[in-house]
Amino acid sequence: MSNIGDLQSFANSITAVTSPLRGYLNELHQKYSSLNDGTVADYIPELALAKPEWFGVCVVTTDGQIFEAGDCDQLFTIQSISKAFVFGLALEDHGREYVNSKVSVEPTGEAFNSIVLDEATNRPYNPMVNAGAIATADLIKGENGTERLKRLLEMFKRYTGRDHDINVPVFLSEKATGYRNRAMAYLMLNFGMVSDKIDETLDLYFQQCSILVNAKDLAMLSATLANGGINPVTQERAIAEQYVQDVISVMLTCGMYDASGEWTYRVGLPAKSGVGGGITAVAPGKLGIGTFSPLLDAKGNSARGIKVCEDLSRDFGLHLFNVAKPERVLADWISGGNGVDDW
Amino acid sequence: MPKVVSIHSYRGGTGKSNFTANLATTIALQGKRVGVVDTDVPSPGIHNLFCLEPEQTHKTLNNYLWGESSIAETAYDVSANVGVEGTGKLFLVPSSVKADDIARILKDSYDVKLMHDGFRNLVKTLQLDYLFIDTHPGLSKETFLSIAISHVLILILRPDKQDYQGTAVTMDVARQLNVRKMLLAINKVHSKLNLDALKQKVEEAYGETVAGVFPLSEDMVQLASEGVFCVKYPDHSLSQEFRKVAQQIVEV
Structure with a gap:
């Protein structure tokens, strides 16, 4: 498929402004702006610079419409959200069986930074905990560190449709203080689960976490997954279709750290959060949600982001296992049709 | 439910502002609460028809788009200026005629989301039954926005080749x-033309209803935008034609 024409693209940007769905998102944004639960991550000084009031909500549909409310252009570091997408690239590089031989796909119920490996197989539990993400980063192909990083950045560009940079101070801080991650890497090396280019792989892991994104990028990432791996705006393929289900099923079971069970029950959307304050959530075949608010709850998930996703899932019946008639019909709220018009 | 009516033409000088003022006043005279927004920021002018002088308008749409005031603060009650009484109300949100202000908005542009949210806010705050949007000729982001939100879009054209072609372009956009x-x-319309035949020809060419046909009028020219025609000459055939178009808007 080719890029959509300029008239359609500009018309889409205007109808996204006038759509009742944007009005709905604005109200959600207003509703949770006053929610000040949680704290900004401060384990490295750069993250503590985030302003608690930053708050953006973006929805991108699989037909390429973009709906924004709040600070959707504010950049922040992607952090753990990168893990889901790097997992996808590892699958493309090596295939399902090989990747699974290095990293399991079991939820842990442990914190994201726990040093736990599967006792029988020595594999880290899943690609969303730090140990599993490091083992996954180790699988990314490339002649050297630069080439591997370039491949990651190119992959993110395919998903979001724009170039991404690394926040260098965040990368250097993570690298300088990431003793725990370094320890995990060596533990896995001891068991032969990762290659011996430990420093290069850890650099790559710290770099992938320091990629700068905004709420719109997060919505575009998940909308691309929701659209079978094709960016709904640029129409470029970001990941082989066959691996989309691998990525989103691991997001569902492990994406929200040790709150994944509660999340699946309440929201029911495959999602991934990061300590930068982002959440990306996939409604397969329908849309992607991106939220950004740096106030984190005790489990490291964005407090406002969780609320926004809960409301969206409930109001539009987006929960994967929802069989009841939703309160609002998504298509009508996008188009303003069928009497949905909040004038 | 409130209705949004956008008045647009591809080319300039078709009579958009006159048309907007007359339709809005006709409906307000029927006892409705009507708002008019002049989104023609590069060349505003409709305030003249409502006898609102620039010295009286301290806040304009420009100030709202720069985040300096609420949209309601930029709305002026012009009911008395056009003889609207009783339950009927007529409000105007003018654009600034100061050259500096026009230059600033052209230079820095503005957030189309803010314009949209302003429309909605205005309708809610002033409890409007109708919101009329007067636009700048041609296509621009405010044109796209006003078309996208309107319940009724009125395209004005003269019997002129340039207008015919431009109207076709605008209709493509409107359908998109x-x-x-x-x-x-x-x-x-030239007085020698057969109005019914012209109406039929245009309807066939565009596949849309022609709501009214207005002959070129010396009386309208003579009024020279100093007041609303249908108030000054309520029994004139043009005023009757405006009422006919207003009726079709009310029935949508």
């Missing part, structure tokens, strides 16, 4: 924006 209802109005 899923416009709900489109009406055509033919203005400044």
Whole structure:
């Protein structure tokens, strides 16, 4: 498929402004702006610079419409959200069986930074905990560190449709203080689960976490997954279709750290959060949600982001296992049709 | 439910502002609460018809778009200026005629989301039954926005080749924006032309209803935008034609 024409693209940007769905998102944004639960991550000084009031909500549909409310252009570091997408690239590089031989796909119920490996197989539990993400980063192909990083950045560009940079101070801080991650890497090396280019792989892991994104990028990432791996705006393929289900099923079971069970029950959307304050959530075949608010709850998930996703899932019946008639019909709220018009 | 009516033409000088003022006043005279927004930021002018002088308008749409005031603060009650009484109300949100202000908005542009949210806010705050949007000729982001939100889009054209071609372009855009209802109005028609035949020809060419046909009028020229025609000459055939178009808007 080719890029959509300029008239359609500009018309889409205007109808996204006038759509009742944007009005709905604005109200959600207003509703949770006053929610000040949680704290900004401060384990490295750069993250503590985030302003608690930053708050953006973006929805991108699989037909390429973009709906924004709040600070959707504010950049922040992607952090753990990168893990889901790097997992996808590892699958493309090596295939399902090989990747699974290095990293399991079991939820842990442990914190994201726990040093736990599967006792029988020595594999880290899943690609969303730090140990599993490091083992996954180790699988990314490339002649050297630069080439591997370039491949990651190119992959993110395919998903979001724009170039991404690394926040260098965040990368250097993570690298300088990431003793725990370094320890995990060596533990896995001891068991032969990762290659011996430990420093290069850890650099790559710290770099992938320091990629700068905004709420719109997060919505575009998940909308691309929701659209079978094709960016709904640029129409470029970001990941082989066959691996989309691998990525989103691991997001569902492990994406929200040790709150994944509660999340699946309440929201029911495959999602991934990061300590930068982002959440990306996939409604397969329908849309992607991106939220950004740096106030984190005790489990490291964005407090406002969780609320926004809960409301969206409930109001539009987006929960994967929802069989009841939703309160609002998504298509009508996008188009303003069928009497949905909040004038 | 409140209705949004956008008045547009591809080319300039078709009589948009006159048309907007007359339709809005006709409906307000029927006891409705009507708002008019002049989104023609590069060349505002409709305030003249409502006898609102620039010295009286300390806040304009420009100030709202720069985040300096609420949209309600930029709305002026002009009911008395056009003889609207009783339950009927007529409000105008003017754009600034100061050259500095026009230059600033052209230079820095503005957030189209803010314009949209302002429309909605205005309708809610002033409890409007109708919101009329007067636009700048041609296509721009405010044109796209006003077309996308309107319940009724009125395209004005003169019987002129440039207008015919431009109207076709605007209709393509309107359809791309899923416009709900489109009406055509033919203005400044030469007195020797057969009005019914012209109406039929235009309807066939565009596949949309022609809501009214307005002959070129010396009386309108003579009024020279100092007041609303249908108030000054309520029994004139043009005023009757405006009432006919207003009726079609009310029935949508």
